[in-house]
Amino acid sequence: MDFKQNTKQIGSIQIFCKAAELSSFTAAANALGITPAAVSRSVARVEEKLGVKLFARTTRRIRLTDDGQLYFEQCSEALRKIDDVEKMITGNLSAPKGTLKISVPTTYGYFRVLPVLTKFKALYPQVTLEIDISNRTIDFIEEGFDLAIRLGQPKDSRLVARRIEAATLGVYASKKYLEEHGTPQTLHDLKSHECIQFITPSTGKPLPWVFLDNGEEIEPAFNSSIRFSGDVLGCVGYALANGGLFQTYDFIAGQSQYQDLIEVLAPYRGRSRFFSIIYQQNRMLSAKVRVFIDLLVEECQLSMNKETH
Structure with missing residues (x-):
């Protein structure tokens, strides 16, 4: 050598x-x-x-x-x-410190990220957290975010994504709605039900419902007389208020406040959407960013394991 x-x-x-x-x-x-x-x-x-x-x-x-x-x-x-x-x-390894600015979508923020923050603060008290909880389209670099969590891959070539969860989906409704309107048995039945839709901020279009039918990926077309934007939880709340059917993440439907929702069309489940941690490429990650990513990935994995057992 x-x-x-x-x-x-x-x-x-x-x-x-x-x-x-x-x-x-x-x-x-x-x-x-x-x-x-x-x-x-x-x-x-x-x-x-x-x-x-x-x-x-x-x-x-x-x-x-x-x-x-x-x-x-x-x-x-x-x-x-x-x-x-x-x-x-x-003996000079300093504890992570400084301000960590993160953008998270409402659903993932409330039910995945917020439960991790108290543990993070206990472990790293010298880090100040700034959390933006919204579904808006952000300018990651101009607004000075260290991290963001979003669905899928970023369109900005200056950013890279690390997948943290493939969030499974199910269609849910209240017991009263199903008693009054019947329980759908096939995807064709969706046309005769009130299907609540969410408008995605990045496209301005309804987020499609996705299913598996004998191994084939299906995105059925149906009419909807009510659409929500801004916060997906508006759709979940409306379904809970007997407003109709809504496809949402299982980690939301499994929350105690939504325990009265009943899953339908279970034979057609099997699709999921990926949530990813987004950060700027060509930049060495600081200690505060690294430890947050490691803790979030670890805690999300623990939550997923509990939900599947």
């Missing part, structure tokens, strides 16, 4: 990560107190060793290639671990 060469390579990797984080050789040079030419040479050394291009360069900006993105994610995590171990050994 050529120790001197390996040490130089680690330094080049650190410079590469800073350039990737800031999306600029010049900004990385200023942050590290070296010249842009030195940054360029270090990146070139790493690319030569790997035999791939890590950045796509134009006259105005740089961006990571697919290989570069993968390399950045793995190297930044490795460098973070090295830094943490060094601080631990020297």
